[in-house]
Amino acid sequence: MAVVTMTTYGDLPAVHLTAADGAQATVSLFGAHLLSWKTADGKERLFVSSQTPLDGSKAIRGGVPVIFPQFNVRGPGLRHGFARVSTWRLTGQGDSFLEFGLAPSDLSAEHAQAWPHDFTLTLRFTLRGDALDISYSAHNPGQQAYDFGVALHTYYDVGQLDATSISGLQHQQFLDHHNQTLVQDTPALHFTEKHDRMYQSTPSVTLNTADATLHLAQQGFDQWVVWNPGKDDAAALTDLADDEYLRFVCIEPARIYQQPLAAGATWTGKHTIST
Ligand SMILES: O=P(O)(O)OC[C@H]1O[C@@H](O)[C@H](O)[C@@H](O)[C@@H]1O
Numbered sequence: 234m235a236v237v238t239m240t241t242y243g244d245l246p247a248v249h250l251t252a253a254d255g256a257q258a259t260v261s262l263f264g265a266h267l268l269s270w271k272t273a274d275g276k277e278r279l280f281v282s283s284q285t286p287l288d289g290s291k292a293i294r295g296g297v298p299v300i301f302p303q304f305n306v307r308g309p310g311l312r313h314g315f316a317r318v319s320t321w322r323l324t325g326q327g328d329s330f331l332e333f334g335l336a337p338s339d340l341s342a343e344h345a346q347a348w349p350h351d352f353t354l355t356l357r358f359t360l361r362g363d364a365l366d367i368s369y370s371a372h373n374p375g376q377q378a379y380d381f382g383v384a385l386h387t388y389y390d391v392g393q394l395d396a397t398s399i400s401g402l403q404h405q406q407f408l409d410h411h412n413q414t415l416v417q418d419t420p421a422l423h424f425t426e427k428h429d430r431m432y433q434s435t436p437s438v439t440l441n442t443a444d445a446t447l448h449l450a451q452q453g454f455d456q457w458v459v460w461n462p463g464k465d466d467a468a469a470l471t472d473l474a475d476d477e478y479l480r481f482v483c484i485e486p487a488r489i490y491q492q493p494l495a496a497g498a499t500w501t502g503k504h505t506i507s508t
Pocket residue numbers: 292305312313386429430458460485
């Protein structure tokens with residue numbers, strides 16, 4: 234039988250789900266942020282920085298930050314949006330899932346004032362055997378259309394960066410951090426330096442690490458973002474230990490460029506991570 238318990242993670246209220254097969258997920262209400270996902274074998278799949286604040290003062294460095302209504306600085310508002318720094322509500326739970334919601338009434342006065350649009354965000358995490366499904370939707374119940382961008386900024390625990398690669402992106406076009414459009418010629422992407430790439434199409438990709446393989450699929454998003462800060466950028470991040478960039482990669486289903494959400498419309502994205 235599945236068990237759902239309220240817990241804390243650092244200073245943050247969180248919800249813990251243990252599925253019937255032993256798989257586990259921990260989600261903080263701050264950001265509806267998945268902080269831990271363990272498959273039934275007990276293996277942790279996500280990375281969380283040892284230096285991240287866990288008190289709601291700042292976005293969490295690690296896990297699955299939820300991005301809305303803009304990706305990074307591609308929009309007029311807060312970098313990567315307010316969803317990751319807002320407190321969501323637990324709106325549903327079941328044998329294998331936890332569901333969270335965010336609406337304007339949940340926002341701080343500062344965020345509500347800066348982004349005065351009507352919206353309902355719903356995020357559902359479902360443990361399905363050795364897979365995790367994340368369903369993410371944005372609904373506009375208002376009378377006016379507005380532009381939005383989204384992403385699931387997942388940090389994978391890869392153990393050893395130099396034994397890590399991503400396959401499935403050969404021949405795909407990407408924008409690098411110098412704003413250059415290039416095409417990946419190699420069958421696998423290895424991590425030897427900083428990587429901040431936006432792949433313009435959405436095939437399924439495979440993350441290969443020293444001791445695990447994860448298959449990543451997405452629907453409803455437009456891009457994959459692949460990010461690892463490399464040594465120098467990692468040293469500049471106060472919420473990451475200097476050598477921790479060697480332990481994670483971010484692979485993010487995203488809609489980087491803001492697109493309109495019409496009055497009454499709903500956007501839905503799905504992301505599946507399977508072993
Ligand atoms: O430090 P933040 O706001 O969490 O962003 C981390 C990174 O997020 C990635 O998605 C971006 O592509 C990077 O450019 C950015 O540095």
